Amino acid sequence: MKFVDEFRDPALGRVLAGEILNEVDPNRHYKLMEVCGGHTHSIYKYGIDDLLPSNVELVHGPGCPVCVMPMGRIDDGIAIAADNPEVILTCFGDMMRIPGSTQSFLEAKAEGADIRMVYSPLDALRIAKSNPDRIVVFFAIGFETTAPSTALTLKRAKAEGVPNFLCVCNHVTIVPPLRALLDSPDLRLDGFIGPGHVSTVVGVRPFEFIPAEYGKPLVTAGFEPLDVLQTIRMILSQLRKGEAKVENQYKRVVPYEGNPAALKVMAEVFELRPHFEWRGLGFISQSALKLSEAYADFDAELRYEVPGVRVADPKACQCGEVLKGVIKPWECKVFGTACTPEHAIGTCMVSPEGACAAYYNYGRYAREKTPVVNV
Amino acid sequence: MTLTPQPLGDHTGHAGVCGTDQEGCITCGDVALALTVKRVDVERMLALCVNEEGNTESVEIALVGDVTEGDELLVHAGTAIAHLGTGVPA
Numbered sequence: 001m002k003f004v005d006e007f008r009d010p011a012l013g014r015v016l017a018g019e020i021l022n023e024v025d026p027n028r029h030y031k032l033m034e035v036c037g038g039h040t041h042s043i044y045k046y047g048i049d050d051l052l053p054s055n056v057e058l059v060h061g062p063g064c065p066v067c068v069m070p071m072g073r074i075d076d077g078i079a080i081a082a083d084n085p086e087v088i089l090t091c092f093g094d095m096m097r098i099p100g101s102t103q104s105f106l107e108a109k110a111e112g113a114d115i116r117m118v119y120s121p122l123d124a125l126r127i128a129k130s131n132p133d134r135i136v137v138f139f140a141i142g143f144e145t146t147a148p149s150t151a152l153t154l155k156r157a158k159a160e161g162v163p164n165f166l167c168v169c170n171h172v173t174i175v176p177p178l179r180a181l182l183d184s185p186d187l188r189l190d191g192f193i194g195p196g197h198v199s200t201v202v203g204v205r206p207f208e209f210i211p212a213e214y215g216k217p218l219v220t221a222g223f224e225p226l227d228v229l230q231t232i233r234m235i236l237s238q239l240r241k242g243e244a245k246v247e248n249q250y251k252r253v254v255p256y257e258g259n260p261a262a263l264k265v266m267a268e269v270f271e272l273r274p275h276f277e278w279r280g281l282g283f284i285s286q287s288a289l290k291l292s293e294a295y296a297d298f299d300a301e302l303r304y305e306v307p308g309v310r311v312a313d314p315k316a317c318q319c320g321e322v323l324k325g326v327i328k329p330w331e332c333k334v335f336g337t338a339c340t341p342e343h344a345i346g347t348c349m350v351s352p353e354g355a356c357a358a359y360y361n362y363g364r365y366a367r368e369k370t371p372v373v374n375v
Numbered sequence: 376m377t378l379t380p381q382p383l384g385d386h387t388g389h390a391g392v393c394g395t396d397q398e399g400c401i402t403c404g405d406v407a408l409a410l411t412v413k414r415v416d417v418e419r420m421l422a423l424c425v426n427e428e429g430n431t432e433s434v435e436i437a438l439v440g441d442v443t444e445g446d447e448l449l450v451h452a453g454t455a456i457a458h459l460g461t462g463v464p465a
Contacts (some may be wrong), residue, residue, distance in 0.1 A: 038405050046416070065405060092452075120453025122435060145405045149454035152435050189389075197407045200449065200457045253449055253457055262456060333434040353405065 007224030008046075016229040017051040025235035032235055033325055034193040035178065037064030037353025038223050044362040047227040052232065059187070060355035063195055065142045067323060067347040067354045068120050070277045073170055073315065074100030076201045076306035081105075081113040083126045086306060088131060089115045090124040091139040094351045094370035101311040102331065105139075128157070128165040133333045137166045137195055137300045141341045145197040147171040147289060148262035151269035154291070166300035169290050171270065175206050175356035176287035177278060181216050189222060191235040196218035196250050203258025204248050210285065211244035216258050222250040227327065269295055277310060279347055280320025319346035322355050329356040336360055379399065379455055407451040409459055424448060433449070 003126055024030065034040055041062045042050055044198035049058055062068055076099055081089035089105070096106040096117055109115040114134075118124045121138055128136035140150045150171065157165045174195055181187060194207055199220045210218045217238040231249045236243060269292060276288030291299045313319060316338070318332040329335050329348065339345040341357050348354035352361065405452065410424035419435045435454040436442045445462040449456035 036405060050405060063405070122433070122453045145407065145456065148456065149435065149452035152437055152454060169398050195405075197405050197449075197451060197456070200407070225431055253459065255457075259438055259456055261440075265438070 003149070005220065007226045009226065012226055013051065013229060016233055018227065020051075020056070020229065020233050020236060021053055023233060023240050024053050024056060026053075026055065027242070028055065030190050030236065030239065031059055031188060032056065032191050032193060032232065033059045033061045033189050034068065034221075035061040035063040036173065036187045036193075036195045036221075036223075037199070037223060037351065038196065039193055039228060040064070040355050040358045041353050042225060042228055043357075044358040046228075048228050049363075051229065054210050056232070058193075058199065059351075060329075061192075061325060062181070062278065062323045063143065063174065063198070064323075064348070064351050064353040065146070065172070066092075066098055067319065067357055068172065068278045068281070069095075069098055069170060069347060070176075071099065071101050071175065071311040072102070072307070072309050073097055073168075074278065074312060075102075075104065076301075076308060076311075077168060078103065078108045078113065079306050080137055080300060081115050081303045082108055082111075084135070084307045086133075086135050087114065087304075088134050088136045088229075089113065089139060090118045090127060090136060092117070092119070092141065092350075093117050095141060097140060097350045098347055099344065105300065116224065122156075125153050125157055125162060128162050132164060135164050135166060137168060137304075139168045139170065141170045141172075143172055143174050143195070143198045144189055144201045144266070146264075147266050147270065148201060148259070151265045154269050155221075155265065157298065159294065161318045165298065166290060166303060168300045169288075171279070171289040172276065173289065174202070175209075175270075177281055177282045178207075178210065180281055181283050181324060182210070182219045183217070183306060184324065185363060186324060188217060189325075190217050191219040193231050193235070194218045194246070196220060196222055196227075196254065199248075199254040199283070201251065201259050201262045204254065204256050205258075207246050209244060215244045217247070217312055219247045219371055220250050221252050222253065222337045226368050263357075270294070278323075279313065280323035302349075310367060314345055317346040319356075321356055322348050329359040332356070404425045405451070407449045407456060410448055411462060412442055412444055412446045412448060415444065420447070424450060424455075 124138040151326045218233045236318045270289035271292045272290045275285045316334045321327040344350045348356040414423040439458045441457045447455040448460040
């Protein structure tokens with residue numbers, strides 16, 4: 001398969017693993033963060049961490065869109081769907097299982113709320129058009145990869161005059177949480193495996209503050225196993241040479257300037273929220289989007305009353321520490337016991353892109369890594 | 376609150392998968408798919424795209440410039456976010 005087979009070649013993987021071994025200083029410990037949940041998923045699906053020297057540690061970042069959604073926002077969505085019989089709430093699949101303070105969307109649906117899963121915002125608009133006597137509220141989530149799709153759908157709804165289509169905008173942006181993590185004293189990182197599909201939209205330029213202000217390398221990476229291995233080699237090579245710069249490993253998809261048309265439509269439809277709560281990271285200023293003044297008629301948060309209450313995570317759940325890379329998933333007290341993908345307590349166990357689910361689904365329980373020997 | 380049973384989702388006929396099982400939702404996962412353009416509706420800025428298994432879906436193409444039959448697009452949440460290359464019509 002094009003773009004797949006050539007990036008899963010075991011022989012090339014072995015070559016890259018050998019090159020990585022040559023880049024590391026055995027007396028130094030390396031801590032690299034993969035920003036995207038998609039990278040976490042690939043790393044454990046393909047056993048990439050087992051190919052790395054024991055002094056190269058991969059830390060999982062906050063780039064899983066559903067994992068960072070705070071409980072209070074889930075409660076707001078349920079309130080809109082449950083208290084207003086005219087509403088059909090639509091959302092993406094993983095959102096259905098994210099726990100709110102008392103129930104998830106799926107549980108609220110079982111109790112009678114009309115909550116439906118959609119693959120794209122366009123599907124939600126289609127439901128609105130075929131149910132003109134109902135109000136269809138799209139519960140939008142995701143980083144800059146998904147936000148253009150929501151923006152285009154709202155533009156289409158406005159142009160076509162669909163009055164029964166509204167949006168709860170929970171879109172978040174990737175740069176502010178990275179800055180928050182870099183400012184955090186909890187974590188000392190040596191470099192970043194940069195987001196792939198987010199960068200398709202925003203480009204590489206927004207990450208240049210990381211080497212400029214913090215002296216850490218970032219390499220934008222694809223999601224196939226050889227992409228990730230090559231990216232790790234590129235970061236380690238910079239560290240060996242004492243360099244810190246932004247590089248783009250995912251050039252076949254990511255242009256340096258991103259997608260200007262996508263950025264333009266986002267700027268037209270959205271504006272920055274002054275602050276937004278991230279699960280595990282707390283409030284981060286200018287880290288999320290809301291609908292702009294021109295699209296206020298489509299804003300469900302202005303139409304419906306929502307609790308808008310900040311809800312603390314369950315005490316047993318340590319998703320916050322996992323999202324910040326402070327602990328590994330298996331170090332959480334409820335990992336694999338009370339918290340499993342079937343009965344998740346925390347968001348990181350719900351989405352397959354979540355670090356806990358990736359560990360759980362691919363059997364990564366090992367506390368110690370086996371040292372890699374170059375052959 | 377309505378007590379009428381409602382469908383779980385409206386996601387049939389997509390090249391992508393969005394589910395509540397452990398395979399998860401590719402949209403939530405920030406996954407993007409490489410799809411091939413089969414037909415273009417320039418007026419509505421939509422393209423009918425197909426994956427390697429022959430599954431088709433309508434894709435918004437407003438963000439990727441000129442698109443013609445056979446082109447390969449990177450698609451996320453029903454929207455093409457990048458033009459991967461010009462191909463030959465299938």
